[in-house]
Amino acid sequence: MSATRVLVLNSGSSSLKYQLLDMRDASRLAAGLVERIGEQTSHLQHTCVGTGATREQHGPIADHDTALKTVGQELARDGLGLDSPELAAIGHRVVHGGMFFTEPTVIDDAVLTEIERLIPVAPLHNPANLTGIRTAVALRPDLPQVAVFDTAFHTTMPESAARYAIETKVADRFRVRRYGFHGTSHAYVSRATAELLGRAPQDVNVIVLHLGNGASASAVRGGRCVDTSMGLTPLEGLVMGTRSGDLDPAVIFHLRRVAGMSMDEIDNLLNKKSGLFGLCGDNDMREIRRRMDEGDDAARLAFEIYVHRLKKYIGAYYAVLGTVDAVVFTAGVGENAAFVREAAVAGLEGLGLAVDGERNAVRSGEARLISPEGARVAVAVVPTDEEMEIARQTYALVGNSG
Template sequence: MSATATRVLVLNSGSSSVKYQLLDMGAEPDSGSAAGTRLAVGLVERIGEESSRLVHTPLAAGGEKRETEGAIADHDAALKAVAAELAADGLGLDSPELAAIGHRVVHGGLKFTAPTVIDDAVLAEIERLVPVAPLHNPANITGIRTARALRPDLPQVAVFDTAFHTTMPEHAARYAIDVATADAHRIRRYGFHGTSHAYVSRKTAELLGKDPAEVNVIVLHLGNGASASAVAGGRCVDTSMGLTPLEGLVMGTRSGDIDPAVTFHLKRVAGMSTDEIDALLNKKSGLVGLCGDNDMREIRRRIDEGDERARLAFDIYIHRLKKYIGAYSAVLGKVDAVAFTAGVGENAAPVREAAVAGLEEMGLAVDATLNAVRSGEPRLISPDYARVAVAVVPTDEELEIAQQTYALVNA
C-alpha cells in the first residue's frame, strides 16, 4: 500500500440503499475523536425505484449538501453515482490516496472473528451464511461485488457485525436444543451490532480514564433495532440478539424475546404461514405492534397527552431493558459502567432515566440535570456518589469499520 494511501471508503449496503462515508485515517482527528477525519458522507435510497434519491455531503472543504433524484436501477448504478459525486469533490475512487474499501457485513458466522480481506473464497463463505441472515447478507454481497468490479485492484475488507460477539463462551452462545441438530444447521447465538458494541465499550473505558481490559461495561444499543451486551475487559461475554436480530430487547418493529411456542400457536390456531409469522414478529411487533408508533419521540408525546397504549408500550420496553441490566450485572459480577448509545439511547433522556430508576441498590443512578443535557460527546450522566457509572456514548460504526479496515491493510 502506498504511504500516501490513507483514505478508506466505508460502504453499508442495504437491500435498497447504500450508506457511505469517506474517511482519511492519516489526517488529524476531527472533534478530538479517534483517528479518522470525514471527507464525505452520503446515502443512496430507494434503489430500483423511479424516485431514487442520492444525498451527498462533502466535508473536506466545508461543501454544501447536494441532493439528486431520479431512477437508480441497481447497486452498480448507485455506486457509480456515488463515485461521480466523490470525483466532483476531487475525492474519486481512482485516487491513489484511497487505501481500501470497508464493507459492513451483518453475519460472519463462527468463521469470521476479525476484519477480513475479501477474495472469492471469503465471498463464497459469506454467501453460504445467507440462510441465517436472509434479510441482510444478500444486500451486503451485492455491495461487495459491485465495489470489487469498480476497483478490482483495491483491497476490499469485510467487517462483520457478529465478530465482536465470537468471544462469548459456549455456555452463553449455545441454545439448549439437541446438539446434533444445532450443529447441522448452525443454530446458536451470534449477536449483532458488534461494531457498535466494540466501539462504545472501548470509548466508555476511555471516558472513565481506564484501559478497556480493566473495565466491565453493559452496552445498551437502542435504536429501531436494539441490543444489549455484557463486555468484560474488552471482550463480549453475552449479548441479547441471537441466531438472528429478532431475539432480545423490545425494538421498533421486532418483538424481542418471546415464547417459541407462540409461533406454533399462531400456525395451528390462526392458520398463519411461516412467512406471515416472520413478518409479524420482525415488522409488525415491538413498539409499533404495541401502540402503532416506533418513534420514541412520538410515543413520549402521546404519553404526555395521556395515551394509555403509548404508556403501556413504553413500560414494556423499559421492563425488558431493566431485566437485561439485571441479568448482565449477574453475568459480569462487577459492573463499572452502563453505556447508552444509538438513536434512542443517545437522545431519549426519559428512556435512560426510566431504565435506571429503582436500581439504586445495584449502584445505579442518573443525575436529572446531567441526563437532560444534549451533546454529541461521550459523557457521564450519573452523580458522583453512584457506584456504577452511567454514560451516554454516541456510537460511530463507520469510524469503527474504517479503523479496522485501515489497520488490516496497513499491517
C-alpha cells in the same frame, strides 16, 4: 506518502450508505446515502464535510453498480474520487459472519463463498452485502476490500452463553446458536466508554445498551463480549421498534395451529408488526412520549413493557459480569431520549445505578457521564460510530501494507 483514506460501504437491498474517512486523524471527508435503488424515485444525498456542501440527485438509479459509480462521480466533484491514490481500502459492513469470521477479513473468492453460504441465517442482509462487495471489487479490483462483520465482536462469547439448549446434532448441522448483531457498535462504544473513564478496555466491565429502532444489549468483560441479547437473528432480546424481542417459542406454534397463520405471516408479524409498533401503533419514541404526556394508555403500556425488558437485561448482565464499571446508552434512542435512560435505571440504586437529572437532560453529541459525582457505577451516553469502527478495523488490517 502512503494512502490513508478508507471508503466505508453499507449496502442494503435497495440502498447504499457510505462514508469516506482519512485515518491520519480519523476525520470524515464525505458521506452520503443512495435510497430506493432500482426504482424510478431513487434519491442520492451527498455531503462534502470539508466544505459543508450537500448535493442531491433525484431520478432512477438502476442497480448497485450504477449507484456506486454515481457516488464515485460525486466524490470526484470534491476531489475525492474512487481513483485517488490516497484511497487505501474499501471497508464493507457484512451483517452475518457466522463462527467462521471472527476478525476483519480481506475479501477474496473464498471469503465471498463463505458469506454466500451464510445467506440462510441472514437472508435479508448478506445478499445485499454481497452485491455491494462485488460492485466495489468490479470498480476497483486493485484495491484491498475488507469485510467487517456485525457478528464478529460477539464470537468471544463462551459456549455457555452462545448455545441454545436444543439437541446438539441439530444445532450444529443447521448452525443454530446465538450470534448477536450490532457488533461494530458494541465494540466501538465499549472501548470509547473505557476511554471516557480514563481506563484501559481490558480493565473495564461494561453493559452496552444499543437502543435504536433495532435494539440490543451486551455484557463486555475486559473488552471482550461475554453475552448479548440478539441471537440466531436480530429478533431475539429487547423490545424494539417493530420486533417483538424475547417471547415463548410456542407462540409461533400457537399462531400456526390456532390462528391458521402461515410461517411467512408469523415472520412478518414478529419482525415488522410487533415491538412498540405492535403495542401502540408507533415505533418513534418521540411520538410515544408525546402520547404519554397526553395521557394515552396504550403508549404508556408500550413504554413500560420496553423499560421492563431493559431492566431485566441490565440486571441479568450485571449478574453475568459480577462487577460492573459502567452502563452505557447509545444509538438513536439511547443517545437522545433522556426519559428512557432515567426510567431504565430508576429503582436500581441498590446496584449502584442512578442518573443525575441535570446531566441527563443535557443534549450533546459528545461522550459524557450522566451519573452523579462519585457514583459506584458510571452511567454514560456514548454516541456510536459504526462507520468509524469499520474504517478503523479496515485500516488496521491493510493500512501498513502500502
